[in-house]
Amino acid sequence: MLHPSSSMFAHREVQLDMMVLESDDVADAISKAVQDHGISELVIGASSSIIFSWKLKRSNLSSRISDVTPRFCTVHVISRGKLLNVRKSDVDIETSIADDRSESQFSSSSQSGSVSSTSSHQFSSTSLLYQRVQALSTVNQKVGTNMGTKKSIDTHHSRAASLDVDEPNQRGYYRTNSSLVRYKESDIHSRRSSLTEEGSSSGCYSDPTSSSSQMNKDFELEKLKIELRHIKGMYAVAQSEVLDATKKMQDLNQRRSEEATRLKNLTIREEYAEEAVEMERERQEEAENEAELVRECVEREAEERLEAEARAEEVRKEKQRLEDALEGGPLQRQQYMKFEWEDIVQATSSFSDELKIGSGGYGSVYRCNLHHTTVAVKVLHSDKSSLTKQFHQELEILSKIRHPHLLLLLGACPERGSLVYEYMHNGNLEERLMKRRPNTDAPQQPLLWFERFRIAWEIASALYFLHTNEPRPIVHRDLKPANILLDRNNVSKIGDVGLSKMVNLDPSHASTVFNETGPVGTFFYIDPEYQRTGVVTPESDIYAFGIILLQLATARSAMGLAHSVEKALRDQTGNFSEILDKTAGDWPVKEAKEMVMIGLRCAEMRKRDRPYLGKEILPVLERLKDIACDARNMFSETVNKHNNHAPSHFYCPITKDVMENPCVASDGYTYEKRAIKEWLEKNHKSPMTDSPFPNQTLLPNHSLLFAIKEWISSHTIK
Template identity: 45%
Template sequence: THKSVLLRRIISDCKAPALKPTKDNLILQAKELEKLYHHEIRQRKTIEETLVRQAQELEATKIQCDTIYDQLHDAEEQKAVLEQRMTEMESALRDGEEKLATSKCLLEALQADKEKLQQERDAAATAAAELRQKSEQRISMATEALNTEFSAVELEQATRSFDEVLKIGEGGFGCVYKGSLRSTTVAIKLLHPKSLQGQSEFNQEVAVLGRVRHPNLVALIGSCREAFGLVYEYLPNGSLEDRLACANDTPPLTWQVRTRIIYEMCSALTFLHSNKPHPVVHGDLKPANILLDANLVSKLGDFGICRLLTQSGTSTAATTLYRTTTPRGTFAYMDPEFLSSGELTPRSDVYSLGIIILQLLTGRRPQKIAEVVEDAVEKGELHTVLDPSAGAWPFVQANQLAHLGLRCAEMSRRRRPDLAREVWTVVEPLMKAASLTARRPTFAASSALPDEASTPSYFVCPIFQEMMNDPHIAADGFTYEAEAIRGWLDSGHDTSPMTNLKLAHRELTPNRGLRSVILEWQQQHRQYHEDWR
């Protein structure tokens, strides 16, 4: 470098023979030395700056190395985690493969079971079809056995050549005889064979009663096409019409029996109207066609003008109906809309049932009976039109039946209640209450016992009309037999049986004071009878 050259020059000058220093030489050497000094300072500063820069670069490199080291450490940790996850995934994959193999085996087993079950199902279906066919054959045989075909000679022998003494009914359709067929007492109806109406009624009765069975429908035992004869079970207590008129001095029916008859007719009509595939409308429901057996169980008969309904294609509501231009039936019981339009529907029977309910309540003839009862109800004088021969009608039952009968006998078909949903919900609880109060299930008692006559009125339940054993006070303030008022509430009522006003609540409070008085009175009465005996 320049510095080294200068030093070498100075050294060589010193080794040279001594020259006489001159002022110029000294000045020149001083300048050279000063120049050399300044150069050294600049060189030193440059080196120091270089060292500082290198130190900074070294520090930056160190920081970068530390960062790279940390990243490398994190990468190694991530690598370890990934390796662990890969190990776990490989283990899960092996498990999945094992489960897949197991599932495949299970699927094969299930497929085998499915094929086996399908075979069993096919076998069961075949067996069921065979059983169904056998069952239908048995039903057909049973129907044929129930609806026996009799000969004209058998009918003649059963009625002793149609003896007038055995005649129990007669009308435009023909005659009804009491007879004995194959050791069974029967009723034999002979229709006019030359009459188209008689032939139609014969076919209709066989078609309907030959395939339906209900406890409250007259049972058809058999028929005789040769003589246009129909053989029914014999019902010894005659028609409801005769019983209401007390024909042949028969005792009147009690209100309990009348309530039961309403219940039974409601049951029979509901059954007919829900018949499949075609509902049946009786079309001539009246007391003369309701017959009573030995236990006064009512049975609906005379299906000569009944109709199997078909679905209406023109009605928007798709109601079932039958159309005719010549309505047939008994005028006083016939649906007014059937008379005017010729359309027969299940609610035509509901109208007839309403008239019969009002007749059972009042014992009156059917003409304008709805007007009479409605007027009495509006004036609060229902008791004045009730049939006294039925016994003491409980006001609650009588009032409910009167309102029900009037609703059923509405002139407009749309305003009449539905038999299954509305009429039944009223009639069923009344039937249960009447059954509980019936002391004698046949006719009205001719006289009351002394102890019954002297029973204080406030001992008697307003619903059951019997002396209370467990009196309870309801929200209306009246006292009832616990079973009676609970039955009233459980049947969906939220009003008072006495006032028809809405009850504030359904809670009942035992009337212990009245119960004590009743028990004391009963004890004294028993003692009185023992002393009297």
Template identity: 40%
Template sequence: MEELKQLQVELQHKKDHAVRQAEEMRQINGNTVFGGAFALTEFRYEEIKQATDDFDDSKKIGQGGCGSVYKGFLRHTTVAIKKFNSEGTTGEKEYNDEVETLRRMRHPNLVTLIGVCREAKVLVFEFMPNGSLEDCLQCKHQTKPLSWQMRIRISADICTGLIFLHSNKPKGIAHGDLKPDNVLLDTSFVCKLADFGISRFLNLTNTTVTPYHLTNQIKGTMGYMDPGYTTSGELTAQSDVYSFGVVLMRLLTGRNPLGLPIEVEAALRNDTLQEIIDTSAGYWPPQYTKELARLALRCCRYDRKERPDLAKEVWGVLEAMMNCPGDKCQPPMLFICPMSQEIMRDPHIAADGFTYEGDTIKDWLQSGHTMSPMTYLTFTHHELIPNNALRFAIQEWQMQSFCPIADF
């Protein structure tokens, strides 16, 4: 105990010294956080070119209206590098707008902006191994279809991210282009909203009740755009709610977004909803499909005042679906390894505080990875601690449910 106390004192001294050094470096480099904005790493253009093999097409993982996204290896870390189109003032404005939006926010359901290269109009993001929600819905790269349980969880993640954006202070933010292409999935299929190039801060005037952004340059994606926004030019939080409703329908049916609200409404009215449900997600509980369809249609009502509040109404419905007990053989998420997505046999706690299957995290470390697959921060050490309490809980659950591990 005396040795541990002495070690604790020494570590506290080292921590205090490191904090002082960090503060001094921030003052010297001008990287202090001002006005709630997070400091960003400034990368040199040569670093970016080297990380992407000079923007080689083989490194390209995405293409959008304002630029391309490349997978790169930068400073010993796998990242996503978004390069904006070099020509025109529109690209310049969207680049600056996305930087200003993301450098002020951090949230588990928003993609993390790591740094920038202003010389080349480049943004560096955390890399999302499972690609976009659109990729998963189309089963690109021969991936397995998303289960209906996972689709509900993804819906809840999107809802949470939008609530955070809309409740931003002092001004709420409208994403403006919510669609499956702009929803990215990490190793554990936790979704993060991305592509904030046309996002806007919402203003409230003396003559309005709803904060909005007025523009005569309508931007977005057909099928997901709020009809009220396209006719009036007023972008509001409710515009995102409309897009969210269409995304819900995509998750439910897997069908093309154009005309989808009309198709779903007709199916509900004619009691033929089960005929258009995406069966690749497994057997949807009928009560869930109808509830999700009705919720999605409410989000897509033409009058924005009739659309539900995400925080007060929508989130509660999705949370209830996630927490509702299903098949007795459905394992709690706590028992699932965040990397392998399988029930853990030998859970171990890593330095990042997360619990992984022992062999999986050992292979990760032995292959040369120095960063956490969950937090993308460097491990402080590579020691693993057996999580015996969780292992016993998993074994007890398996005995009670009579479901062997091989069944999953």
């Protein structure tokens, strides 16, 4: 509703602010807005139909707003463009009363003919000329009305006397546009004394002519006094204006000096800014020139790199062609027997669960007979298309290389993703160390310490063979006890090379092989540096080999193993022997420490701190293997002397001697009764399965006892 009026205010260049009030009571809301914003003028509209009700009842909204609006605000009521009513503010009412009083006092003073200087009300800004004319008219009126009468003079004296009584400060004031001028008390005293003398002289002589002359003199004297006061007032005003002008001049000079100082500072800052801009422009030009040179160098280096890569690709292709020619082509290199899928299905009884010996994310492993040979068949999951690369990689690597301690690949069925390996009767190293293989062909005996020394050397020799492969080294990337298999005689072989990687040798670092790839493998055996950078090197296998060495000595889990072993080595109380696996027999402490120290060095966090496999690790492990061979020969002689090669199930798994009183424990294994009782007094887990005994019941194995006695008697007769 107010927007149409905005153009009028904009046309007249008047600032306009619009405000919307929300309230249940309009009059109270407007009153509160006037109070909060200090509004001194309020214009409200009234309907034409309530003009008469305004004058008669005053009960409409406009009247209510006028009544409740604060008294400092003037309220104008408008109807049809006409002013209907005005409610003045308290300030307007007080000003009106003061003006009325001033006018009444001025009129009474003019009629009585007195010149009063004691009025407390000061006339609003009148000029000195107007005051002079007013005073002269007052004197003329006085002379005309009191010519030749003494009474007027006496009245004049009495009023002069009343001036002395009524005026507390005994001073008069003139108000001008610029200042308030004060005249002195001496003027009033001189005026009073002159009037007294004139009155006394007029009392002595009653001559009318002299009285008229005297009145003329009084008139002239009064006129001169008024002019004198007028001149003094003008002088005071001029002096005050001069002082004001001087002060303003001083202020202007001070401001001019300050502005001059500021201008000087700005000029200096402008000069500095111009110099800085100039220096920045020069630096920018230099930077652009350098950037241009760098850009040219980068482009030139990019061209040279592309040329070098092209030459290297040509050399690689030529080298590959020559290798293929020397080895008879890629098809001839892959020497393995191809098995038919139907033969594999028939041999595994359609992949019966009874023949399954292992499973994982890649597929399942089955034991079966193919071509009158016991083999292990690994069958990949049919829905795992991502494993195709691993299958072909393992097939390619194992078909090209041979080593006594690498799992032997007998053949494959490439169409169905199946690999045929030699069968390892004693399972994997993890099962033997952790005693987690419940179903075996014969009772599983713990690995003795000299067998563990030999297994450590066998693994190291197989790794050295892979790392020194020509023309490209091979990194296993998933070395762990579960991928180290044992045959009938506990000879170890590394298997599961599906994650292996053939990498190139860096020409700038003859001992470092690298290849950018995503970290793969088993968590506790992954090289920390390889896991962080994704760069696979032979040192990654060295880290996993170090953890395996520690497990061979302790038969413990890989989690936190390096820290535990290192803490035991630092302990001076001989705590090192406590971490060694007791089931391995009587460890030679010195040699066991050597193997553990090598394992800790291999398990260093940084690859540059790990020892070299060929120069540092293999010599130590080969010396330990020789010691193990001597110990094994002595052990074999002792066993043969006492037992003369008794069947393996005649031996107690705890004492390693032929049993004299065999008993079956609740774990299903047969032990020497004396040995198992001692074991149960100290342990609650089975020495074979590492699982808690269901109970401590021991049942005599009479059939085994009979067989043992029969064998002893037959051996004695011989």
